[in-house]
Amino acid sequence: MPALTTSLMPKDTFLNRDFILLSQGQLVNQAGTQIALAATAFWLKQATESASLLGLMSAISALPLLLLSPLGGAVADRWSRRNILIACDLLCGVVSCALALLLRSHSSHLAALTAGLFLGNLLLSSAIAFTGPALNALIPSLVAVTRIGAAMAFAQASGFLAMILGQFLGGLLLTHYLPAILYWVDAGTYFASAAAESLVRADAPLTHPIPTSQPTNHGSPPRSGIFHDIREGFSYVWRRRGMRALLLAAIPLN
Secondary structure, eight states: OOOOOGGGSOTTOSOOHHHHHHHHHHHHHHHHHHHHHHHHHHHHHHHHOOHHHHHHHHHHHHHHHHHHHHHHHHHHHHSOHHHHHHHHHHHHHHHHHHHHHHHTSOOSOHHHHHHHHHHHHHHHHHHHHHHHHHHHHHGGGTSOGGGHHHHHHHHHHHHHHHHHHHHHHHHHHHTTSOHHHHHHHHHHHHHHHHHHHHTOOOOOOOSSOOOOSSOOTTSSOOOOOHHHHHHHHHHHHHTSHHHHHHHHHHHHHO
16 A cells, blocks of 8 residues: 655644554554464464463463563663664564464474464564554654644554454454464564555654653753663653553553
8 A cells, every 4th residue: 555645635634654654554564463363363272172271372462561561661762663663573574474384384293383372472472562662652753743642543543443454354364274374464464564664754762751850960861771761650650640540540451
């Protein structure tokens, strides 16, 4: 799908070239992720007949998001968000290719195949823990300040659309193809997303750093370690009543 040119867009819209390229890539790779999840569930169900393994897979896949997302946010504040997205998409593409080859190996060692599938999904989930914060931090640098809210809402809606489309396509493809084929499709979506992200030009550095209690003489926060930044981030959220309430509400909902 070709990117729309900025000349066709009103000046006050968030739908500029770079944002569209980023959104296209994310829509494709998020749909691919859902397709791969369908392949994983189908293979585990067929190979093991174990509902417990399906639940364990979901739990293990959620752990990196819980444990690594704060680290992903700190990394996104220090390095190019666009490059983080590209690197993670390339990594996910390679992992998906490896999983496709694994499922096509016709190995009789069910335990080894299952362990490989668990490890692959753990790596994919770990990458998502870095792409989420990088994506949310990159979008505001691609649009005008007055359009950030609309752009973030559009990104969230696109994510839900990708989930619906991916699950539908995953189920449809499984009626005709083996799960390994779905992992090849997933790998292709990651590589396509990385290609789209590589064309994004804007990648502003962190413009609103978290205030610290020890400003320098120039009024800017001192350089600190990543784990110090994570602690500052949690402290920043916890000191603000509304953000603290939102965090406490999100935990049980998730």
